[in-house]
Amino acid sequence: MRAEKNLTIAIVGAGIGGLTLAIALQRRGFRPVIYERAPQLGEVGAGITLWPNANKVLFSLGLQEDLDRISEEPANQSMWRFDTGEIFRVYPRGEATRKAYGAPLYQIHRRDLHDILVTAVKRHDPNAIRLGRALEGIETDEAKSTLIFADGERVTYDLVAGCDGARSTIRGCLLGVEPARFTGIVAWRALVPTALIAKRLRDEPAGMHIGPDRNVSHYTVRHGALFNYLGFAVVDAWTDEGWTIKADAAELKAAFANFQPDIIQLLDVTPMDACFKWGLFDRDPVTTWSKGRAVLVGDAAHPMLPFLGQGAGIVIEDALILARAIAESPDIATALKRYTAARVERANLTLLRSREHAQYWNTHPDKIKDREPVMEVDLNLYDATTVEI
């Protein structure tokens, strides 16, 4: 395809994966179109960690200046006992992380990241993103893919990338619909004005409080103005897969009632209209990510639990590798083979390790005091911009 820059490519989903893929393709001379179901662009109010493996890709796409300007770079990340508040482990970040992995660890508001990506896509092509276009199905063969939208319209492309998230319609069409599995864990997320929280948390803004069957992790975004936290608790049952259900204050406080006073105070000052809860669902890894002229990218291919903070990082890597494979291969079939060969093992291993980490973090701190979490080094030394594909 080195000569075929007029190849028609559709991307379904304007999330982190779809937008990153669009930028990576645009920078290689292609002109992809993104179809997004939502009538407006946007992201939920929450933070996201961009580990060095993600930033290496984003920087290579010309986004370093924007990310440097808006991200927080923690000096360290600490692990606390849930009951006494004792800090039992500190990971130096900042310069130490840059030196170890060749790029910074950043923490950023999801909306800010989304805005940066959307702006970059539109800079290349102001009409690249089509909103309010809900995909209902796809037909694909060795020559083309046809998208079928909710309003009945059908559009045909040389290649379709399914970046439509953990409940992907395209995955359902290509691989069949398999039900998600409830992991037994419920999560809450909130953004709290940092000025309202206890001084100890303000002094150690990036941290994780470990307790039996529950934990709370946090960091600041928007230059320290907002304190982002996530609380996880093991529960008996859950049915809804969405993650924008308004949380109940009494239920939230009851879940973390045995945590030390700084966390209790954090829950007390949480604006409940900006606090949401959702159940964590999981899917087993699959090794087939493409069929005919359609391919899965990101959560559509490998939805993972948030316990490594790497879902988006792996999505961002997928996007760059797929764009590289398309630009550097003689034909689409070869490009898709090279993409899946380069990505399946790493993404699925991260998915499985995220599951293991669910147990690691939701345990009594005495049990993990002397046990390091796994995989950080392997994850972050990887460089999707240079790895052989």
Ligand SMILES: Cc1cc2nc3c(=O)[nH]c(=O)nc-3n(C[C@H](O)[C@H](O)[C@H](O)COP(=O)(O)OP(=O)(O)OC[C@H]3O[C@@H](n4cnc5c(N)ncnc54)[C@H](O)[C@@H]3O)c2cc1C
């Ligand atoms: C609580 C939580 C915390 C997390 N924290 C981190 C973190 O700190 N670091 C990290 O790296 N990752 C984190 N992740 C994971 C990360 O958010 C996801 O892996 C990432 O957003 C997935 O990106 P995506 O583009 O594949 O899918 P999505 O972001 O889900 O985007 C999919 C897009 O497709 C659209 N769409 C869906 N269906 C259709 C359709 N039929 N037609 C048209 N459009 C459609 C959707 O509207 C959406 O815009 C976290 C996840 C959770 C739940």
